Amino acid sequence: MTTTQNVNIGSTNLLVSLLRSTATGNLGFQVTWAVLRIGASLLMIHNGLDKLADVQGFATGVVATIGLPYPVFFTYCAAYTELFGSILLALGLFTRVNAAFLLLTMFVAVYFHLKADGFKIPPLETASLYGTIFLFFCVNGGGAFSLDAGLVRWLMQQKDG
Numbered sequence: 001m002t003t004t005q006n007v008n009i010g011s012t013n014l015l016v017s018l019l020r021s022t023a024t025g026n027l028g029f030q031v032t033w034a035v036l037r038i039g040a041s042l043l044m045i046h047n048g049l050d051k052l053a054d055v056q057g058f059a060t061g062v063v064a065t066i067g068l069p070y071p072v073f074f075t076y077c078a079a080y081t082e083l084f085g086s087i088l089l090a091l092g093l094f095t096r097v098n099a100a101f102l103l104l105t106m107f108v109a110v111y112f113h114l115k116a117d118g119f120k121i122p123p124l125e126t127a128s129l130y131g132t133i134f135l136f137f138c139v140n141g142g143g144a145f146s147l148d149a150g151l152v153r154w155l156m157q158q159k160d161g
Contacts, residue, residue: 012159018096019148019155021141033143034092040133041090044102048082051075066112078105089137092146099137106131 024030051058058079059071068074082105085098109127117123142148 012155016152016155019094019141019152021095021143021146021149022139030144033140034145036133037092037095037137037142037146038090040130041086044082044086044089044130048079048084048086051079051082055079062112066108066115078108081105089142092142092148093151095137095142095146095148099134103131103134103138106134 055072055075059075063071063074063078081101085101088094089098089102106127110124110131113120113123113127
């Protein structure tokens with residue numbers, strides 16, 4: 001086996017490890033997993049659209065409040081993560097990576113709400129729930145009904161063939 005073939009197999013194994021979901025054959029669980037992934041993702045999209053509708057307002061009212069530099073830049077980062085990351089998460093494409101970026105935005109949201117409102121439950125509740133859901137997908141992947149699962153099957157066929 002050549003060095004190039006070893007590198008390709010190693011790269012394929014790494015990609016498969018990133019894309020493969022935790023194993024469970026329970027159909028009901030897999031359907032619930034897909035509904036949670038798609039539902040949370042579609043609900044998150046409006047948060048990104050809201051930020052894009054008032055970039056300066058979000059930059060001033062939220063990003064600058066928590067002390068991040070370049071508030072407009074970070075507003076666009078959050079908005080596009082919530083918009084495009086959510087679409088990719090709904091599809092189950094690169095689930096762990098997108099869930100990690102979305103989880104990061106929820107950490108920032110929780111921090112903002114703690115700083116701005118203290119321990120008032122309503123503002124913390126939504127960001128915390130989303131964060132918990134995104135953490136689930138960071139750890140477990142997209143599930144059987146995701147594009148990731150299809151990519152894993154295809155990569156394994158390429159590797160074996």
